[in-house]
Amino acid sequence: MLGRTARKLIYTKKILILAPQKGAFFMRLFLFLVFTFSFFASFAQTASPGAPLRPPLELTSNFAEYRKTHFHSGIDLRVNNKPDKSVLSIWDGYVSRIRFNSASYGRAVYITHPNGYTSVYGHLDSYAQFIDTVVTNYQYKNHVFETDIELPEDYLPVKQGQIIGIAGNSGYSFGAHLHFEIRDTKTQDALNPLKFYEITDNIAPVFKQLIVYSMQKGGYLPAISQAYTVTKRGSYYSPATEVLVPDTFFLGFDVQDYVNSSYFRLLPKKIDVFIDDSLVWQIEFDRFAFDQTAACRGVFDHDAGLNKKMQIVTTYTGNANRQGFYKKYSNDGLITIPDNNIHVLTVKAGDTEFNTTEFRANLKRGNISRPNPNTKNQIHSGYFHDYQTENVVLKCDTGTFYGNLALEKPLIVEFFTNNHLAWTIGYTEIPLIKPMTMVFRNDSLISDKTIFAQMDKHRIINGWKPVKNSNGAYSVSINRPGTFELIDDTIPPTITKANIPANNNISYLKEFVFTVTDNSDEITRFNAYINGEWTLMIYDYKYNNFSIPLSVAQRKTIRTLDVEFIDLAGNITLKSFTF
Ligand SMILES: [Zn+2]
CATH class of the missing domain: 2.60.40 (Immunoglobulin-like)
Incomplete structure (x- = not known):
């Protein structure tokens, strides 16, 4: 009987977790439930987690969203409307890692739970006293501010619902919120936290645009795109006209999800693509390995993300097809229409609460514009490439680029400006998913004041210090395209x-x-x-x-x-x- 009651309470609590409820009654109910729940959690460690903040919780960012260089590894929860910003451990466990960084997650706490999961809480305004003492001792002992400590199992045990800090805006955060992750402890893969919570959500995703991408002849990027605005007609979304496509193409979906408790645009959890009712492509944002996170620049249309702040999921899997989000695809996510007949494209997008939206369009081969083929500067993403200029060698490992490239200009162009050596390397439409290495061919180019600077007009926007590699030559790692200069910096802060x-x-x-x-x-x-x-x-x-x-x-x-x-x-x- 006790067991039954407990299950019922847990269920009720799950319903409450993200619901926009008000008042002291719910706070009391919540505290009561947390208490009841903790009691049973000690018996069943895979039980439902508690909430990381006092309810109601408002989701402002979803798992796996586009973040320029990485997938969002958790969910964001709003706190600036909360009188009590306490951050709570979602299960019993122990503090396994504490970080404090000037950027990144700011103040962050990692809690490892006996059920195989680790929860992570970032951008805290302060740590709970028992954690703060450990951080401060470490900082004073080592005379450093930046902290990254790993702790053994018995050192700082925590109970479910225990306060571990106060939510805030530390690190690379613009507005107070809690960044919350659930990881697989063994692999440290980031998991979709909403898999663990039932949320109040009866709003299905909303389709805004369908984008058709034509690649250069032979399957080279950059592609050009044609967007179709879509609207809801009856029970599904569709464009006003039939969609003309080349023989082979890939698709992009501007589809956003919303939940009842928040007006923020969110990424859906799942997209299925059917041609003539047969499933040809499927993505599910369920988990990812951190070493695959830069594939965000290809899973999403990187150019649209960077330059138009749009979040468009594309079907092209390119060179990143090991990315675990892809559940079904063939031919690198490229789609081919077999004849000149009309074929029906159906796209279904769903969220974690199984609200599903359907999109339909008629596809027909047409005489549509294709990008001009650039035959000179082809890069095959499956091979190593070394590009030599007078002063440097740019090394690209296999899998550096999301797809095969055929560029208008060489990947690297060296020139002189204001007596500085300078380079343009690629351009933003080229999604880079692994860093490139630039090796300087002559040590005399580098003094102890030399920095390798990314420039925006005449302003330095990023800087790196060349370091000696294992062969004794100076090198820098380049993780983004742009214009770079070698500068002797003698100006102090x-x-x-x-x-x-x-x-x-x-x-x-x-x-x-x-x-x-x-x-x-x-x-x-x-x-x-x-x-x-x-x-x-x-x-x-x-x-x-x-x-x-x-x-x-x-x-x-x-x-x-x-x-x-x-x-x-x-x-x-x-x-x-x-x-
Ligand atoms: Zn976040």
């Missing part, structure tokens, strides 16, 4: 703002805050000393902010403060204050 009171009275100051910028956009090292002793300085990359928290006792005893900021090229800015 600039402290553009400091909150030191004019009268030097710091007895009420809760923290010192410095805003520091650098021409290369990279502060790689920094330190702060109070009365000559190393003290923690917290770096928030997105705001260029460095803050030094001060305790009440500390404020009264500070006589000196020394700060140093060091950029990628090793240029140092030092500043001392006396109080």
